[in-house]
Amino acid sequence: MKYRLFGIIFILLFLAWQTLNGLIEGDWGRLEGGFENLTVFFSESMWPPNWSVVEARSYPVCESNIEFFCSVGYIGMMETIKIAFVATVLGFIGALFFSSLAARNLVPLYIAIPVRILLSATRSLPSLIWAILFVIVIGFGPLSGVLAMTFYTVGYLGKLQYETFEGMASDSLEASRAMGLSRSSILLNVVIPENSNHLLSQLMFMFEYNVRHGTVIGIVGAGGIGYYISTYLKFLQYEKVFALLILIFVVVVIIDLLSMMIRSFVNDEGDVRRPTWLNLVLTPKEK
Amino acid sequence: MEDSVLTLKNLSVGYDEPLISGMNVEVFPGEIIAILGPSGIGKTTLVRTISGLVRPLSGSFELNVEKRGGLGYIPQRLGLVRHATVAHNVSLGARAGIGFSRHMWKQRSQRTMEALHMLGIADKSKEPVRRLSGGQQRRVATARTLAQRPQLMLADEFLGELDHSNVEIVFEAVQTLVEKGTAVIMVEHHDNNAQLFATRIWNIKDGKLQDLSLDEWNDRTRGGEEE
Numbered sequence: 001m002k003y004r005l006f007g008i009i010f011i012l013l014f015l016a017w018q019t020l021n022g023l024i025e026g027d028w029g030r031l032e033g034g035f036e037n038l039t040v041f042f043s044e045s046m047w048p049p050n051w052s053v054v055e056a057r058s059y060p061v062c063e064s065n066i067e068f069f070c071s072v073g074y075i076g077m078m079e080t081i082k083i084a085f086v087a088t089v090l091g092f093i094g095a096l097f098f099s100s101l102a103a104r105n106l107v108p109l110y111i112a113i114p115v116r117i118l119l120s121a122t123r124s125l126p127s128l129i130w131a132i133l134f135v136i137v138i139g140f141g142p143l144s145g146v147l148a149m150t151f152y153t154v155g156y157l158g159k160l161q162y163e164t165f166e167g168m169a170s171d172s173l174e175a176s177r178a179m180g181l182s183r184s185s186i187l188l189n190v191v192i193p194e195n196s197n198h199l200l201s202q203l204m205f206m207f208e209y210n211v212r213h214g215t216v217i218g219i220v221g222a223g224g225i226g227y228y229i230s231t232y233l234k235f236l237q238y239e240k241v242f243a244l245l246i247l248i249f250v251v252v253v254i255i256d257l258l259s260m261m262i263r264s265f266v267n268d269e270g271d272v273r274r275p276t277w278l279n280l281v282l283t284p285k286e287k
Numbered sequence: 288m289e290d291s292v293l294t295l296k297n298l299s300v301g302y303d304e305p306l307i308s309g310m311n312v313e314v315f316p317g318e319i320i321a322i323l324g325p326s327g328i329g330k331t332t333l334v335r336t337i338s339g340l341v342r343p344l345s346g347s348f349e350l351n352v353e354k355r356g357g358l359g360y361i362p363q364r365l366g367l368v369r370h371a372t373v374a375h376n377v378s379l380g381a382r383a384g385i386g387f388s389r390h391m392w393k394q395r396s397q398r399t400m401e402a403l404h405m406l407g408i409a410d411k412s413k414e415p416v417r418r419l420s421g422g423q424q425r426r427v428a429t430a431r432t433l434a435q436r437p438q439l440m441l442a443d444e445f446l447g448e449l450d451h452s453n454v455e456i457v458f459e460a461v462q463t464l465v466e467k468g469t470a471v472i473m474v475e476h477h478d479n480n481a482q483l484f485a486t487r488i489w490n491i492k493d494g495k496l497q498d499l500s501l502d503e504w505n506d507r508t509r510g511g512e513e514e
């Protein structure tokens with residue numbers, strides 16, 4: 001079994017290598033000097049990060065006692081988080097609706113197939129393209145960002161959710177169907193609670209994804225921290241961009257810890273030992 | 288005579304090939320029927336067919352129960368929502384058994400609490416089902432059906448490997464349903480349980496259903512015809 005696994009990994013690596021070689025037409029010389037270029041770019045343009053992005057802006061005048069709350073980093077990050085939050089909540093609810101109509105164990109095939117096609121269509125446009133479309137339709141600003149992310153979230157989460165639903169054990173579904181519960185009641189009282197762990201995990205992953213993508217869609221004018229990143233990139237202020245990227249990294253890590261904490265309430269691991277805030281960061285001692 | 292709750296009309300069940308064929312029997316309110324027979328002979332398939340989850344291969348059956356909540360089903364793996372609480376699972380039965388009405392919330396919670404108390408799991412009502420032992424989970428599944436108050440209860444080996452005290456608790460609850468007119472069809476692996484509780488035996492042998500009274504079954508087993 002072990003050798004077979006190694007064999008499969010070896011074959012996959014070989015195929016990937018061959019494909020890459022084909023893509024770059026065997027021109028490995030392009031890699032030459034690449035690392036030096038990166039080192040020079042990083043040390044001369046990005047390092048050290050310019051932390052002025054977390055200091056109060058000169059205009060408008062800061063009315064808070066804490067300077068950080070008036071900084072570009074905080075304002076941009078908060079706007080990104082708000083956009084991601086609203087889009088994730090709306091997208092999650094929309095995805096639940098569509099995924100319950102796309103799972104083959106919940107609805108007949110003639111309903112599931114068209115809904116799946118619809119979800120694929122929504123997902124095939126990246127959130128960046130959705131953002132460009134909404135900026136054209138309703139102009140610059142956070143609303144375009146929210147709508148763009150919501151549409152993408154519906155497509156992306158919808159797929160994850162219907163695959164989760166299809167993977168659930170059939171006995172609870174069969175019992176509730178035989179009992180005569182309605183489709184909506186089965187969805188709300190059986191399917192969603194039974195898959196709560198996966199759904200929460202997907203929800204938190206999507207929130208994190210939307211926060212990260214908030215940086216990208218901001219570049220096309222859909223609001224958030226991406227707007228500032230885009231501006232600093234235009235003026236070649238890479239050290240400020242680097243500081244903002246570190247800020248995004250910190251937020252993503254915090255969301256990951258939050259996700260771990262929230263999921264511990266519904267997964268089996270949580271039954272044995274629920275993590276404290278401290279041992280989310282530090283591995284707890286074995287008893 | 289009361290109307291039957293279930294009538295099998297020349298029914299054959301199975302997946303590709305018939306496992307049991309030519310069944311013609313009726314089930315009346317208040318009866319407890321134990322389906323006996325060796326593993327893989329089609330007992331579960333028969334129950335799944337009656338519950339509407341598998342199509343009959345040929346023939347038909349007539350269910351004379353309410354469409355919503357008239358049929359209670361406890362599958363082999365119990366069909367519980369493992370991530371939800373005990374109370375939530377039991378309330379699913381009440382939800383199925385009580386239609387929409389002005390007092391449905393009150394009735395649901397009343398039935399749920401009654402069932403929880405009867406099965407002795409009221410103190411576990413807020414625990415997720417996955418944390419309970421196998422025996423406790425069987426009690427939850429029974430409480431769900433008790434809260435539903437169906438006209439026909441189908442149970443697939445729901446007594447499982449329960450110890451004697453648990454079997455008594457579970458069956459006392461089932462008995463209250465039977466007293467109200469529920470008919471029970473249960474797949475059983477243990478002849479002992481069938482002898483204790485059933486009023487009729489459906490013995491599956493050579494792809495046929497033998498409908499026997501308890502006395503007839505006892506005579507056969509004493510005579511060494513059955514194992």
